[in-house]
Ligand code: HEM
């Protein structure tokens with residue numbers, strides 16, 4: 001109570017919140033979920049946006065047709081100036097609304113469907129065995145990010161798009177810079193432009209291809225038929241690269257770290273390997289690496305949790321807040337590979353839910369199956385407090401030195 | 405009680421969650437990846453699995469309907 005007898009309005013919080021522990025969500029989410037589940041926050045540029053923190057509200061918002069992903073709309077909320085610069089001008093279906101979004105996405109769904117991507121498992125098992133052979137041939141310690149976490153998705157994507165494997169170094173570096181929130185906007189924009197220029201050259205080189213790879217098929221069936229413009233195809237390929245790379249790489253590195261921190265859970269998994277698919281779901285929930293995903297703008301009125309959101313309002317529906325809602329995931333801060341985590345929103349929700357999720361599951365199941373089976377005593381080679389985490393669009397660890 | 409599944413294919417985004425959770429009931433079309441219902445009558449004991457599939461569908465394209473068995 002202030003001397004005048006009026007309660008002071010709580011100061012508006014600044015978003016994004018800062019984590020206080022590397023792998024856990026910022027504490028503000030838990031506090032707001034209890035006290036003010038749909039609230040207003042202030043962004044880097046002084047703009048305000050709505051912030052939801054309950055699972056049901058976040059799901060309802062991401063499913064609401066009045067919530068737009070189109071970053072070209074005036075007032076679209078962003079995490080900071082760098083995010084604003086690289087998300088501003090994208091013309092990819094991740095940033096489109098239905099019906100155009102659906103049209104573009106459905107051009108790719110068949111290639112990413114469950115049955116299809118599961119056929120990659122033998123290839124993946126062999127790939128991972130090779131990486132682990134190389135690792136074990138050395139004395140250690142090694143940086144797991146460099147020898148396993150990044151090479152797995154990089155190889156999968158080069159295979160999917162049938163690119164020369166030697167190009168993956170280039171991608172690693174470009175995508176990392178492009179998606180970083182820690183570099184200057186111009187540096188990030190240049191890395192994005194470089195990646196898109198690469199795809200432009202790739203399209204040129206396959207214009208007459210009769211081969212069966214995804215890029216050649218998209219050129220024949222979508223570009224030459226006029227369904228996609230050249231720029232749209234270029235951005236679409238860029239989206240597959242960006243969508244599938246950092247996400248999976250960071251899940252592998254942080255997932256390994258999580259098991260190292262929870263030896264009891266690792267033992268449960270080693271005792272019963274059939275828990276692996278469930279363990280991967282729990283890792284996806286617990287880590288929610290897409291921690292900056294789900295910025296949206298209202299394209300019409302939305303009623304949620306007694307609040308009235310108006311057209312043009314920015315809306316943030318953080319997947320991480322949903323995945324730590326104790327109503328849905330009891331004791332959410334506990335990493336428990338035996339819980340039912342399948343309803344997690346680590347891949348988002350609504351029409352934009354991850355296109356590559358079946359592929360990501362296959363990759364993660366293959367990696368963690370092999371890794372812990374072959375190196376059950378894997379451990380950190382540096383004190384935990386020396387690890388550096390990166391604040392990118394996707395959350396990750398810069399390096400993970402391990403020994404075994 | 406009989407339990408039936410309905411899918412609204414025009415909503416489907418081909419995320420494949422249903423086929424992941426409940427492959428005996430759901431598959432994906434090989435041309436566009438959208439949902440294919442393999443059978444609509446739910447066997448006793450499978451209700452939970454099918455309801456989970458409906459729940460994890462990101463676009464609510466799956467309906468699980470319980471009807472009192474007709475006499
Ligand atoms: C563990 C790994 C992954 C995670 C955590 C993840 C997470 C996500 C999330 C949260 C979204 C929703 C974005 C939004 O709502 O704004 C998304 C969309 C997307 N993801 Fe993933 N992803 C992963 C792997 C992949 C892979 C392997 C690919 C493809 C090679 C991929 C391609 C895409 C695409 C194309 C979209 C846009 C879908 C749309 O807008 O309709 N992702 N992902």
Ligand code: SF4
Nearest residue numbers: 416417419420422461
């Ligand atoms: S879960 Fe829903 S969106 Fe995904 S394939 Fe099944 S019906 Fe389609």
